[in-house]
Structure formats: structure tokens, C-alpha cells
Amino acid sequence: MTNVPTPLGLLAELTHRCPLGCPYCSNPIDLARASTELDTKTWNSVMNEAAALGIAHVHLSGGEPLIRNDLAEITNTAHLAGLYTNLITSAVGLSDQRLTELRAAGLDHVQISFQGTSPEKTDVVAHFKGAYKAKIEAARLVVEEGLALTVNAVIHRGNVDDVSAFIDLAEELGAGRLEIAHTQYHGWAIANRSLLMPTHEQYLETRKIVDEARTRLEGTLVIDHVMPDYFADRPKACMGGWGRQVIVVTPDGRALPCHAAATIPGLVFDNVKKKPLGTIWENSDAFNRFRGTEWMPEPCKGCDRAEIDWGGCRCQALEIAGNAAATDPACSLSPDHARMKDLATQAPARPGFRFRRIGG
Amino acid sequence: MTEEKKPRLAPGVKLRTDDKRGPVLLGPERVLELDDIALSIVQQMDGTRRISDIAQALAKEYDEKADVIRADIDSLLKDLTAKGYVKS
Numbered sequence: 001m002t003n004v005p006t007p008l009g010l011l012a013e014l015t016h017r018c019p020l021g022c023p024y025c026s027n028p029i030d031l032a033r034a035s036t037e038l039d040t041k042t043w044n045s046v047m048n049e050a051a052a053l054g055i056a057h058v059h060l061s062g063g064e065p066l067i068r069n070d071l072a073e074i075t076n077t078a079h080l081a082g083l084y085t086n087l088i089t090s091a092v093g094l095s096d097q098r099l100t101e102l103r104a105a106g107l108d109h110v111q112i113s114f115q116g117t118s119p120e121k122t123d124v125v126a127h128f129k130g131a132y133k134a135k136i137e138a139a140r141l142v143v144e145e146g147l148a149l150t151v152n153a154v155i156h157r158g159n160v161d162d163v164s165a166f167i168d169l170a171e172e173l174g175a176g177r178l179e180i181a182h183t184q185y186h187g188w189a190i191a192n193r194s195l196l197m198p199t200h201e202q203y204l205e206t207r208k209i210v211d212e213a214r215t216r217l218e219g220t221l222v223i224d225h226v227m228p229d230y231f232a233d234r235p236k237a238c239m240g241g242w243g244r245q246v247i248v249v250t251p252d253g254r255a256l257p258c259h260a261a262a263t264i265p266g267l268v269f270d271n272v273k274k275k276p277l278g279t280i281w282e283n284s285d286a287f288n289r290f291r292g293t294e295w296m297p298e299p300c301k302g303c304d305r306a307e308i309d310w311g312g313c314r315c316q317a318l319e320i321a322g323n324a325a326a327t328d329p330a331c332s333l334s335p336d337h338a339r340m341k342d343l344a345t346q347a348p349a350r351p352g353f354r355f356r357r358i359g360g
Numbered sequence: 361m362t363e364e365k366k367p368r369l370a371p372g373v374k375l376r377t378d379d380k381r382g383p384v385l386l387g388p389e390r391v392l393e394l395d396d397i398a399l400s401i402v403q404q405m406d407g408t409r410r411i412s413d414i415a416q417a418l419a420k421e422y423d424e425k426a427d428v429i430r431a432d433i434d435s436l437l438k439d440l441t442a443k444g445y446v447k448s
Contacts, residue, residue, distance in 0.1 A: 006380045009389075056386055057389070084386040086388055111388065146371060148373070148388065176370055176372060176388075177387075224389070
């Protein structure tokens with residue numbers, strides 16, 4: 001494979017253990033158990049290999065990365081290797097002491113998820129009593145420590161009308177960045193899709209609110225708006241394109257081109273315990289399978305957006321079109337586009353959420 | 361009033377030199393490659409220098425008129441502030 005691009009980000013899923021049970025979690029249904037997790041030494045090697053490969057950002061994620069008591073050591077290795085270190089956390093367990101320790105280790109940025117803008121909603125969706133209070137306290141500590149804060153809000157039917165309140169919350173907490181991220185339907189979110197999906201009108205309203213707030217808060221708060229594919233006519237460049245920008249390493253060491261790639265049958269994933277990250281990035285079957293444009297079917301092949309959206313999301317093609325190598329059904333040119341729109345208006349398949357849990 | 365602004369990198373924004381990309385500003389989920397002029401300006405944005413001081417210093421360094429440099433700084437600063445890389 002010629003012209004393998006330099007990857008930008010490493011998403012390090014340090015563990016799948018998490019105190020929360022969010023029903024839209026992008027982790028797979030088949031969560032990794034603690035006994036299979038990589039040890040500290042292996043994660044440290046991965047950080048050094050990532051930096052050597054040209055990766056700029058490492059996202060220390062999970063599950064909940066704070067569950068690992070070697071988080072500061074791994075952060076420090078990444079920092080010393082020259083990586084920009086971003087902690088992606090529920091903030092449950094982010095004490096003053098823990099934060100001081102992480103800051104000393106070289107942590108650059110903290111992203112805290114908020115499931116709602118009130119204790120009631122947050123605790124229900126997070127499936128954890130006291131989650132909201134813990135998040136608010138932790139967010140204040142992050143800003144007091146002088147660290148940069150991103151507020152991440154995953155948007156679904158239960159909070160789609162609270163986007164203005166999320167913007168106010170981010171501003172009040174002193175966050176530099178806010179992610180209004182409509183649920184991406186993979187993993188647990190598929191199991192709960194009919195309960196999570198907002199209406200098209202509700203989605204359009206969020207766009208209006210975000211656009212207005214961006215103008216009003218320019219220079220104060222950066223707002224990233226992640227769109228829901230189910231209301232789109234063109235796909236997103238999922239992960240910036242398959243094998244172009246991001247490497248995901250799962251808790252047990254498999255290197256994936258995206259969070260949900262393991263759901264695609266027939267892909268073989270190399271493990272960082274066996275091979276260096278650079279070798280995997282350049283040569284592995286899984287990264288090369290949908291890299292570039294050669295694999296593309298009609299109507300992607302020759303489309304003037306082929307190198308803009310890189311064919312969209314392979315996991316969504318599998319989920320909805322039944323074939324990971326098909327055109328992303330988010331594209332209006334896909335024969336499965338109408339079916340995807342229908343799925344967005346399906347009646348609830350179950351009375352209540354299926355909450356994320358290991359062994360669930 | 362803008363003369364009194366003392367720009368600095370926003371919290372969480374780092375200036376790094378990367379083997380593959382050269383000088384870059386790194387922020388959460390963001391990377392911005394800097395050319396030589398942008399790099400010289402950003403290096404001066406340490407929160408202690410006024411924009412006019414930066415313009416003067418760079419005018420000397422590049423043997424260019426201060427108001428030409430000043431226009432470059434203003435346009436870069438506007439862009440970097442809007443994108444959240446710089447506070448002033």
C-alpha cells in the first residue's frame with residue numbers, strides 16, 4: 001500500500017470498566033473484561049510507538065480510564081514522548097488528588113461527559129446516582145487547576161431540547177470547548193436506537209441553536225457539532241477516513257480503524273502485544289481493507305466526494321445495508337438510504353433503555 | 361484599545377514541533393500547521409507582550425514596516441482567537 005498517511009490520533013481504550021451505564025455508549029456490546037487488559041508496560045510501549053509514528057494526540061479513554069491506577073504513569077509516558085494528552089472521562093472518581101497527580105504527569109486537557117444539565121436527567125441516563133454532582137465538582141477542579149476543559153454532551157431524544165442549557169452550562173463552568181454530539185448509532189446505541197432517536201425537527205432546532213451560539217460566543221467557547229447520520233444526505237468522513245487519521249487500541253490490545261470495527265466479519269486485527277503500532281498501521285489487513293478509494297463500489301467510485309467522505313462509515317453500511325463494503329446508507333445515492341430514514345422514525349422497540357454493562 | 365491586548369495561547373493549547381508536520385499548535389481534537397511567519401508571531405504571544413510590542417519586535421527582525429507586520433498579526437490573531445487557539 002503506497003501513500004499511507006501519517007495518523008493524527010490514538011484512541012487508547014485503557015479499560016472497558018466504567019461506573020456509568022449510558023445506553024448510547026459507543027463501546028461494543030461485548031465489552032472487554034478486566035482480566036484481559038494490557039499491563040502498564042505494554043501501554044507505555046504503545047505511547048512511545050504512537051509518537052514515533054507521528055501521532056499528535058492521545059485520547060486516554062475507555063470505559064472510564066480513571067479506573068486504571070496506572071493512568072498517571074501512562075499519561076506521563078505519553079507526555080514525555082511528545083504526545084498531546086487528552087483525558088476522556090465521566091469524571092466520576094476525578095478527585096482533587098487524582099487531578100493534581102495527572103497534571104504533574106503532563107496531562108494537557110480534560111473532556112468530561114455530561115448526560116444532562118440537571119441531576120435528575122443525568123443520573124437516570126448515566127445510570128449512576130450522584131453522577132451530576134460529581135461531574136460539576138470535577139469540572140470546577142479542572143478549571144481551577146488551570147487545565148483546559150471540554151464539556152461533551154451526547155444528544156438524544158431525552159436531552160435534545162436541552163442544547164441551550166448545555167451551552168449555558170459549558171459557559172458557566174469555564175469550558176473552552178463544547179461538543180454537542182448527536183448519538184452515533186453503534187454498539188449500545190443500536191440496541192437503544194428507537195428510544196434515543198430525536199425527531200428531524202428537533203435535530204434542525206439544535207443546528208439553529210448551535211449556529212447562533214457560535215456567533216455569540218466566538219473567541220470564548222468553541223462548539224463542535226457532531227451531526228446525526230440518520231437525518232443526513234451525505235455521509236461523514238467516519239474517523240476522518242478509514243486508516244487515515246485514527247488508531248483505536250482496545251483494552252486487550254487489538255488495533256482497530258474505528259471503535260466498532262470489530263463488528264465487521266472477516267477483518268483480522270493485529271494486537272499491539274505482538275506487533276509494533278507502526279507495522280500494524282501500515283501493513284495490517286484491517287487498516288488496508290477500506291483505506292483509500294480502491295475498495296469503493298458504485299456510486300462512491302468516481303464520486304467527487306470520494307476523497308471528502310472516504311465512503312462514510314463501514315460499520316453503518318454493515319448494520320443497515322448488510323455489507324461493510326457497501327455505500328454508507330447515510331448517502332442519498334445509496335439504495336438503502338430510504339430504509340435508513342425509516343429506521344429513524346421506528347416505534348420504540350423496548351419499554352426502557354438497555355443500560356451498558358459488562359456481560360450485558 | 362486593541363493596542364493594549366496581550367495575547368497568549370488558550371489553556372490546553374500547546375506549541376510543538378513535530379517531525380512529520382513541522383511547527384504546530386495542538387488543542388483538543390485540533391492541529392494547526394504554522395508557517396514561518398505564523399510561528400514567529402505565535403512565539404511572541406506569551407501574555408506579557410502587547411500586540412504593538414510584537415509588531416515592533418518582528419518589524420525589526422524581518423526589516424519590514426511595523427504597520428505591514430501589524431496587519432499580519434491582526435489577521436492571524438482574529439483567526440486563532442475565533443478557532444479558540446488564542447486568548448487576548
